[in-house]
Amino acid sequence: MDALNQLFSLSGHVGLVTGASSGLGVECAHALALAGADVALAARRGSRLEQLAAELTASYGIKAVGVQADITSDDELDHLLHTVQARLGLIDILVNNAGISPTGRAEALPRSTWDAALATNLTAPMMLAQRVARGLIEAGKPGRIINMSSIYGLQASSIYRLSAYTATKAGLANLTRQLAIEWAPYGILVNAIAPGWIPTEATEAGIAKSQNRERMEKATPLGRLGQPQEIRGAIIYLASAASSYVTGTTLSIDGGYVAW
Numbered sequence: 001m002d003a004l005n006q007l008f009s010l011s012g013h014v015g016l017v018t019g020a021s022s023g024l025g026v027e028c029a030h031a032l033a034l035a036g037a038d039v040a041l042a043a044r045r046g047s048r049l050e051q052l053a054a055e056l057t058a059s060y061g062i063k064a065v066g067v068q069a070d071i072t073s074d075d076e077l078d079h080l081l082h083t084v085q086a087r088l089g090l091i092d093i094l095v096n097n098a099g100i101s102p103t104g105r106a107e108a109l110p111r112s113t114w115d116a117a118l119a120t121n122l123t124a125p126m127m128l129a130q131r132v133a134r135g136l137i138e139a140g141k142p143g144r145i146i147n148m149s150s151i152y153g154l155q156a157s158s159i160y161r162l163s164a165y166t167a168t169k170a171g172l173a174n175l176t177r178q179l180a181i182e183w184a185p186y187g188i189l190v191n192a193i194a195p196g197w198i199p200t201e202a203t204e205a206g207i208a209k210s211q212n213r214e215r216m217e218k219a220t221p222l223g224r225l226g227q228p229q230e231i232r233g234a235i236i237y238l239a240s241a242a243s244s245y246v247t248g249t250t251l252s253i254d255g256g257y258v259a260w
């Protein structure tokens, strides 16, 4: 058991999960807490964060704090990081999970929709990653950054019209590689996760439309959609000693979808 703990325990670490008010972010927070990390939760719907923080503390006996923040605002990011540092200490695990997935025909996509996707899915993860990395570099400590990309960061979508989404998620996957190279000398490992179709607030309505679920299941070798909690193992792996020689990669959690 000790050897298993050495591989996967996150005790003594401090994680920050963005987009922890719903969906996969909730599962990322559970994963870190389950492995023993103290956890900070960020999103705009603050009351949901308070609720989850109380649940994590009660279930796992770790410290958890919720901080309401819009990650597209630099001021709110600064406030977020100061608050987390004051309450939990130096963040050494960042999960850049928050994201939006606006749809619309490419030829008619409003500039504002494009800009919003970029701000949330690509610029905010970079702004957070650089703040967390600066703290670690100054403190001389190693750390982990996990970016939530998508199968649509690796391929385009034949089901949805997702030009802004696919562009930002592909950007995030390549940003992951670049940051991994730049921060390897500091022991900061940077990886991404690429989930397939998983029902959440963001995806449920689309999955329910016409033949979508059937098409998605057919396109997935395992023949089914994912469940949100199936993201947990990858988060613990990429945050822990188990992945100490892994950086710059994107791990697909997609039932084999990108293997075709």
Ligand SMILES: NC(=O)c1ccc[n+]([C@@H]2O[C@H](COP(=O)([O-])OP(=O)(O)OC[C@H]3O[C@@H](n4cnc5c(N)ncnc54)[C@H](OP(=O)(O)O)[C@@H]3O)[C@@H](O)[C@H]2O)c1
Pocket (backbone or CB within 6 Å): 018, 019, 020, 021, 022, 023, 024, 025, 042, 043, 044, 045, 046, 069, 070, 071, 072, 097, 098, 099, 100, 101, 120, 148, 149, 150, 151, 194, 195, 196, 197, 198, 199, 200, 201, 202, 203
């Ligand atoms: N579900 C899937 O099938 C799937 C597949 C591939 C990738 N992903 C990715 O997984 C991540 C989570 O998606 P999900 O499916 O769990 O969707 P979700 O339930 O809609 O969660 C999105 C989260 O992002 C937060 N968020 C959005 N804009 C924000 C902002 N400006 N500031 C702070 N927080 C913000 C939301 O919180 P507030 O609204 O409270 O701010 C929410 O907690 C996304 O990056 C998504 O692209 C999901």
